[in-house]
Amino acid sequence: MSESKPDTGTAWLDPADDAPELTDEMLDVAEFSIGGKVIRPATGYLGPNGVVRGRPPLRDRAKRQVTLRLDPDVIERFREGGAGWQGRINEALRKAAGL
Numbered sequence: 001m002s003e004s005k006p007d008t009g010t011a012w013l014d015p016a017d018d019a020p021e022l023t024d025e026m027l028d029v030a031e032f033s034i035g036g037k038v039i040r041p042a043t044g045y046l047g048p049n050g051v052v053r054g055r056p057p058l059r060d061r062a063k064r065q066v067t068l069r070l071d072p073d074v075i076e077r078f079r080e081g082g083a084g085w086q087g088r089i090n091e092a093l094r095k096a097a098g099l
Helices: 024-029 072-079 085-096
Strands: 032-034 037-040 044-047 050-053
Touching: 024 044, 072 085
Parallel strands: none
Antiparallel strands: 032 037, 044 050
């Protein structure tokens, strides 16, 4: 005869319990769409700390990460200028490419 084993499983938790409460601020910046058609575009976006107003992530125009080998003296020259050295390299490349 088999013995009755105690239930060792955890109770089911509704995933919606962890979802943040929708606030008026979230709804003010949210995109509304019906059937895939945008009725009102978003005027902000949800960042890691809540609603962020202003420029949203660039999505299709976002910068892409690449691996590029540069001479050490080139890297050091740009790093001497402090923070933003990678952006300065990007600007120098854009200028060299005629963009």
